[in-house]
Amino acid sequence: MLLLLAFGLTLVYMGIADRVRRLIDMLIIQGVLLFGMAIVQLHHIDVLNLVIILLETLVVKAVVLPLFLLRVKKKNEISRVSTQAVSGFSKGLWMAVIIAFSFTAGHLLHESSDAIQAKYFSVGIASILTGIMLIVKHDKVLTHLMGYLVLENGIFLLTLAVGGEMPIIVNGAILLDIVLAVLVLGLIINRLSTSFGATALSHLSELKD
């Protein structure tokens, strides 16, 4: 429960943070928390799946990807999450709506089906929605990438909520998916910076009717 609460707090902080560095710090914390939750929830898991989850959370989500994002941030001199100032009140309001919606949905769905764990489900949905909010409300592609990672963390929580283990090949593919997507997108951000001289979405609008 404490781990979930801490995860929820990182989401709120990410929702209102202004600096890219803060978002990366939160991603590191989320990686560690996810590992803790996986250990608590999946105690009967087999060794190979455990290794993959260890790799996915502690190694990839808490170390490799944040380090890579820090490198991209430094190389492209990105410090703020958005080029335009978004009011803290508006962000806070959005986060309040997301959390209220997630817990209501989790509660209602738990009532209709006992196959899910409401707490994990609610925080998972909140994480997915926060990820989507980070993508929609900000115009920098690096923030979008971090929003995608928050969304993926939400999916990880949903797998814990439904209690079903995915086949090992799917778990491996999820891990590969995250690593490849982030590495490829990170490299593209570097190229975007070189080609367009900026990493804001407004510059990526040449493809149109």
Place this chain on the structure above:
Amino acid sequence: MIALYLFIALCCAALAFGIKQRWASVLAVLAFLSTQLGLNFYAWGHLNQNDSIYFSFDALGFIFTSVLSIISLPVFYNSYRMLEHQTGEWADKRKASLYTAALIILVAVLTSVYFADNYGILWVLIEVSTISLAALIYFYRTKLALEATWKYIFLSSIGISLVLISLLFLNVAMHRESGASLHISAVLENAKNLDPLWLKVAFALMVTGLSTKMGVFPFHTVGIDATMVAPHPVNVLMSTALKNAGFVAVFRLYQAVMETSIAEWASHVLLLVGLISIALAATQTQRTQNLNRMLGYSGLEHVGLALVGLSLGQIGFYAAVFHLVLHSFAKAGLFLQMGQVNRIYDHHFPEKNAAYFHSNPIGSLVVLLGYIGIMALPPSGLFSTELMIFSQLAAQKQWWVLVLVLFLMTIVLLTLGRQVMNMLYGIKAQIKTDVAVVKVDALEIIAQITILGLMIYIGFNPPVFLVDLLNQACVR
């Protein structure tokens, strides 16, 4: 067998990518195409049999694999000609070898998607297709290509994440009665016992997530943006085989959903997505001048119509699958010819391509035939499938849908027609004197005419075995 097929495909891709020489790429492609055709014949001989626990040679998979195998032959040949044209004497070896390897992997994973009998594996394969397509879209290394690649990977990743959430919910929907199996056949067998609430959420997320692959609303833009900048052989696969792969994945879940109490709800979802897609195609074609983009919107219209067909029940299933088969041939012929146009001119805009009849009369006939094909004007084979869908709409007394679809499709027909005529004859019938009459590659033209001819022939005179396969695919 499919594991072996994938292994050989991987070896071929490694050969092309590892040894950056023209001979290695040609050898890899020839070996892969032989394997592809071999798998096709093997599947024909082992129809309705399982291939390991993850794959199954069913009729639906076989139909779309056959379409892909037929299209792959000219796609690889066209790619070869394009790489020669692009890189002179195969000068940019790194670029050419990466392109060849990515194309082999794309065809292999799409084939495997058609035969996948497990949602988890299907998800993994669709994920791999995104990565290989990204490498292909970025082929020209331009700013536009970079923008398209970013959008494609990012939105596809979001879409794939939604599909993963859908699978988690499908897992929950299955828990009570049949364990946590993600096997497509198991889902179908236990369809009646699936939890309707979770199945609804899973289906909605699956349709939304796979819209990046099917190229329909809401994530249709990624594919259309990519179509604008990707090499034409890649456009062929994106507009045909990739859309078919997304459709197959949705269709398999829809077949299970049809056995449940939410069948009507699901058919309304598909009808709505289909109608919005057709409406978007009709409005967006008005706004663009780029013929590639227009062809992309035409794909949006056709898959949208196939989804409308799916929403109509058994006859609609038949019409939808057949429609996509014929659409694949029509679009492939047209996009392959556009590749030739691209090599003749270094731009896409129809105004500047005016008087194409003067430069390339045979190629112009192919464009004209392709246009007639995708617009479903007789003798296009698509005319028969559209007629089936419209008849079914009339039989079910869905008059307002019928009128709306006909109206929107007429707009696309006229808009695309104007651009195609403009490209063929020129705005004021002017002849561009600076463009010499080019020598056309006979083999490319023969392939394009054959594919378009196939679309006409099987549309109006479908062979008995194809009708049997289509029936099997729709009543699984």
